Amino acid sequence: MMVHSLPILLMEIGFMAMLLVVALAVLRMRSLFAIVMLQGVYSLLCAAWFVSLDAVDVAFTEAAVGAGVSTVLMLGAMLLTDRDANPLPTKRKLGPLFVVIIMGIAMFYALGDMPAFGDAHSAVNTGVGAQYVQSTREEMFLPNVVTAVLASYRGYDTFGETVVIFMAGLGVVLLLGLNGNAGKWRAKPNGQSVAAPSQPPVKMAAAAKPVKTAAAKRKPVRRKSAKPKAGGTS
Amino acid sequence: MNQHLLLQVVSKMMIPLIALFGFYVQFHGDFGPGGGFQAGVIVASSVILYALVFGIEAAKKAVPPSWVRIGMTLGVLIYGGTGVATWLLGGEFLNYTVFAPQSTHAAGQHWGILSVEIGVLCTVTFAMLAIFYAFASRMPDLSGEDW
Numbered sequence: 001m002m003v004h005s006l007p008i009l010l011m012e013i014g015f016m017a018m019l020l021v022v023a024l025a026v027l028r029m030r031s032l033f034a035i036v037m038l039q040g041v042y043s044l045l046c047a048a049w050f051v052s053l054d055a056v057d058v059a060f061t062e063a064a065v066g067a068g069v070s071t072v073l074m075l076g077a078m079l080l081t082d083r084d085a086n087p088l089p090t091k092r093k094l095g096p097l098f099v100v101i102i103m104g105i106a107m108f109y110a111l112g113d114m115p116a117f118g119d120a121h122s123a124v125n126t127g128v129g130a131q132y133v134q135s136t137r138e139e140m141f142l143p144n145v146v147t148a149v150l151a152s153y154r155g156y157d158t159f160g161e162t163v164v165i166f167m168a169g170l171g172v173v174l175l176l177g178l179n180g181n182a183g184k185w186r187a188k189p190n191g192q193s194v195a196a197p198s199q200p201p202v203k204m205a206a207a208a209k210p211v212k213t214a215a216a217k218r219k220p221v222r223r224k225s226a227k228p229k230a231g232g233t234s
Numbered sequence: 235m236n237q238h239l240l241l242q243v244v245s246k247m248m249i250p251l252i253a254l255f256g257f258y259v260q261f262h263g264d265f266g267p268g269g270g271f272q273a274g275v276i277v278a279s280s281v282i283l284y285a286l287v288f289g290i291e292a293a294k295k296a297v298p299p300s301w302v303r304i305g306m307t308l309g310v311l312i313y314g315g316t317g318v319a320t321w322l323l324g325g326e327f328l329n330y331t332v333f334a335p336q337s338t339h340a341a342g343q344h345w346g347i348l349s350v351e352i353g354v355l356c357t358v359t360f361a362m363l364a365i366f367y368a369f370a371s372r373m374p375d376l377s378g379e380d381w
């Protein structure tokens with residue numbers, strides 16, 4: 001097992017403590033804006049911690065995706081809903097708490113089977129992993145083993161990952177539309193309905209009438225569900 | 235708009251640098267940390283920053299949604315096409331050695347890795363932009379005090 005020097009050990013304990021503090025702060029907060037921002041902070045702390053574990057490629061991805069883009073995407077999603085989370089009754093917290101406790105116990109139980117950090121005899125560092133590290137220099141002439149494994153030795157897997165990202169983008173585009181014009185659903189942030197998307201496409205103008213009638217039909221349905229005295233059977 | 239003047243001036247200087255750093259990460263990925271995934275996210279974030287500061291309509295003029303639709307697909311096609319090209323040259327799927335079989339310093343591997351990384355860059359950049367455009371286009375225009 002690799003023995004850490006004291007400053008690095010202190011730094012890692014510090015990172016873990018900060019992650020814990022941020023996680024607890026997220027749990028206590030009701031403002032969704034602050035929660036999204038703290039999730040970005042959490043990702044950035046994770047990235048810093050990965051650097052101290054010598055996993056620079058993972059840290060890079062975490063910083064760019066977790067702290068950067070996903071924070072913006074979460075903000076974009078948050079702007080379409082309310083700004084504050086509704087407080088949950090205690091009764092509804094018991095189920096998730098039970099699941100979390102069971103999961104925590106299971107993970108601590110499994111911890112005993114994990115190899116020590118930097119263990120040269122662990123499954124990752126023997127077998128095919130060691131083979132990649134040894135043969136990259138002779139077969140690829142590349143200094144970065146991670147790139148060689150990702151793009152060449154494991155090219156199939158990366159192809160799959162690329163397709164997954166493509167599918168994610170495709171799914172969102174199919175559901176929401178690139179110009180926000182798919183379907184008739186409109187966001188109602190803070191209970192205020194929002195005007196039509198800022199730039200409705202020209203094609204929609206010709207079909208404006210059927211859209212309007214559909215919207216008019218939907219409105220009473222929504223009111224029914226809000227006020228049961230109107231005779232809503234749902 | 236005037237209340238964002240500082241942000242606009244600073245972002246205008248930052249955005250080209252962010253995009254340039256994205257391409258550095260892309261093409262230096264063989265030698266240092268990074269690669270197509272990280273570079274794609276960084277390039278996309280430069281466009282997203284532009285959209286946040288100058289408005290979604292300005293961003294859609296700079297990077298039209300049609301590019302996003304095509305670019306997202308093109309990336310997967312470049313990656314898959316590299317595999318098909320290795321097939322046609324007589325190798326296995328994604329076996330890049332057939333690009334330069336006589337090379338003594340694995341030039342075929344380098345070309346293959348470069349090609350698939352460009353495919354990854356393309357898909358990641360435009361998929362991130364697609365998701366951002368889809369959400370941001372439905373966003374209400376916020377006045378300053380709304381925050």
